[in-house]
Amino acid sequence: MSDGLTRVNEAVTVVRGEEELFRRIGHLLATVTDLACAANDLATWAADHRSDELAAATVGRAAGVRIRKMYRSALLLDSVSAHELARRRDQFGAEIRITHEEINETIVIDRRLVILAGDVRAGQRSYSVITQPETVQGVMSLFETAWRSATDLAVYDAQVADIRRLAPAVLDLLSQGVKDEAAARRLGLGVRTYRRRVAELMDALGAGSRFQAGVRARELGLV
Amino acid sequence: MSDGLTRVNEAVTVVRGEEELFRRIGHLLATVTDLACAANDLATWAADHRSDELAAATVGRAAGVRIRKMYRSALLLDSVSAHELARRRDQFGAEIRITHEEINETIVIDRRLVILAGDVRAGQRSYSVITQPETVQGVMSLFETAWRSATDLAVYDAQVADIRRLAPAVLDLLSQGVKDEAAARRLGLGVRTYRRRVAELMDALGAGSRFQAGVRARELGLV
DNA sequence: CCGAGAATGGCAACATCCTGCCGAGCTGGC
DNA sequence: GCCAGCTCGGCAGGATGTTGCCATTCTCGG
Numbered sequence: 001m002s003d004g005l006t007r008v009n010e011a012v013t014v015v016r017g018e019e020e021l022f023r024r025i026g027h028l029l030a031t032v033t034d035l036a037c038a039a040n041d042l043a044t045w046a047a048d049h050r051s052d053e054l055a056a057a058t059v060g061r062a063a064g065v066r067i068r069k070m071y072r073s074a075l076l077l078d079s080v081s082a083h084e085l086a087r088r089r090d091q092f093g094a095e096i097r098i099t100h101e102e103i104n105e106t107i108v109i110d111r112r113l114v115i116l117a118g119d120v121r122a123g124q125r126s127y128s129v130i131t132q133p134e135t136v137q138g139v140m141s142l143f144e145t146a147w148r149s150a151t152d153l154a155v156y157d158a159q160v161a162d163i164r165r166l167a168p169a170v171l172d173l174l175s176q177g178v179k180d181e182a183a184a185r186r187l188g189l190g191v192r193t194y195r196r197r198v199a200e201l202m203d204a205l206g207a208g209s210r211f212q213a214g215v216r217a218r219e220l221g222l223v
Numbered sequence: 224m225s226d227g228l229t230r231v232n233e234a235v236t237v238v239r240g241e242e243e244l245f246r247r248i249g250h251l252l253a254t255v256t257d258l259a260c261a262a263n264d265l266a267t268w269a270a271d272h273r274s275d276e277l278a279a280a281t282v283g284r285a286a287g288v289r290i291r292k293m294y295r296s297a298l299l300l301d302s303v304s305a306h307e308l309a310r311r312r313d314q315f316g317a318e319i320r321i322t323h324e325e326i327n328e329t330i331v332i333d334r335r336l337v338i339l340a341g342d343v344r345a346g347q348r349s350y351s352v353i354t355q356p357e358t359v360q361g362v363m364s365l366f367e368t369a370w371r372s373a374t375d376l377a378v379y380d381a382q383v384a385d386i387r388r389l390a391p392a393v394l395d396l397l398s399q400g401v402k403d404e405a406a407a408r409r410l411g412l413g414v415r416t417y418r419r420r421v422a423e424l425m426d427a428l429g430a431g432s433r434f435q436a437g438v439r440a441r442e443l444g445l446v
Numbered sequence: 447c448c449g450a451g452a453a454t455g456g457c458a459a460c461a462t463c464c465t466g467c468c469g470a471g472c473t474g475g476c
Numbered sequence: 477g478c479c480a481g482c483t484c485g486g487c488a489g490g491a492t493g494t495t496g497c498c499a500t501t502c503t504c505g506g
Contacts, residue, residue: 011234012353104360104368106365116358116360128358133341134237134339134342134349134350134351135235135353135358137327137339138351141325141326142329142362142365145322145326146368146369149369149372174435177435180462181462189485190484190486192484193483193485195463195464195465196465208400208401209433209492210437211434211437213434214434214439215398216437217434217437218442402493412455415454416453418495419455421493422495
């Protein structure tokens with residue numbers, strides 16, 4: 001260190017396939033107290049699924065176990081997936097948040113070990129397992145940033161997903177600042193109907209004014 | 224790899240102090256074509272400053288050099304820093320975005336090399352230099368997520384920073400869905416004056432409706 | 447103290463938005 | 477066909493928001 005430099009050997013291990021990954025780090029899941037996880041779909045961390053039994057065991061363990069999972073909003077368009085998410089939340093006490101951005105599959109275990117999913121080659125996905133403290137801290141920080149900008153599942157619930165499916169055009173026009181008259185004309189609707197849509201939207205957003213609705217809509221990534 | 228495992232040696236190098244870091248990776252800055260950088264203040268990447276001459280050289284190089292820098296919004300409250308940011312943008316053609324979240328100091332060079340800032344010990348900050356491809360890709364993805372949720376400096380300009388300093392109360396009340404009458408009363412203002420504030424705010428946000436203003440305010444992290 | 451300029455707030459006219467009411471039209475079951 | 481249940485959309489009237497106008501008040505330099 002006298003040259004201001006430290007070489008770190010074997011700080012990164014690349015693992016091929018979930019089977020192997022699970023063999024390597026599966027035992028850690030039994031004692032984890034802080035699990036941060038990001039995924040684009042429910043299938044990615046199959047190892048995580050298999051560890052449901054382990055996770056279930058955590059329910060009986062002392063409180064203070066924190067499980068955070070972050071998924072893409074697209075996942076909620078599938079009602080089966082949405083239901084599964086809610087199940088995990090209720091059963092394991094996991095905090096689940098929804099983000100609108102694509103996000104690299106990532107797991108951070110107890111702020112000490114990072115797993116980053118890589119490309120799929122020869123049918124097997126590769127995983128980088130990182131233990132080097134500074135690197136883990138850095139990745140954790142980036143995860144925290146994404147986490148803070150994501151929305152809690154309880155807020156971003158099926159109702160909101162519905163809104164997005166039903167009224168994207170209304171949201172667009174509102175966010176463009178278009179007046180009701182013009183917006184209705186552009187949608188081929190009566191002004192009354194358009195305003196009904198807006199009222200439904202505001203109701204669903206729990207907003208008492210259009211300004212507030214705008215804030216919430218943006219919060220939820222609807223616009 | 225027959226055991227599904229690859230050990231990667233010296234994939235992470237920990238460097239102590241900016242001097243040393245700059246000696247190690249400084250030469251890369253001369254030929255970089257894709258620089259992604261996140262920082263909480265202007266002082267963190269002093270090496271980056273010293274490389275201004277190098278960066279200036281990139282101006283003369285073939286186009287296609289992409290420089291992205293991401294800073295915290297708090298930085299803009301200081302007008303000197305805000306001016307410096309604008310200078311960098313104009314001089315180097317850097318894309319500059321503002322985020323409201325704290326963010327770990329990070330540099331990604333040409334999507335091949337990652338530097339994560341660590342803790343300061345004995346007066347020197349430590350840096351993790353990572354070259355392992357899967358890890359770099361993972362960090363890059365997290366950076367991209369944060370980048371997408373950040374706001375361009377051109378939008379988040381001094382005017383908006385002013386608004387935040389001048390009208391936080393108005394923003395609060397608006398975002399709570401409070402009616403003008405009640406809001407004015409609560410602020411001890413006349414309704415006319417309160418509405419003047421709202422109008423100024425909407426004007427500064429370039430919004431044509433309160434809904435749009437709500438969206439923009441949220442976008443800019445003002446509420 | 448004086449005066450210029452900015453900030454305030456009441457008033458009014460107007461624009462926009464919100465919503466109850468009701469009739470028109472559409473759809474599916476019988 | 478006929479009815480029930482639904483959405484659609486015009487209308488009206490009230491609620492809320494927007495803006496110009498102007499008198500009053502405040503602020504600050506002279």
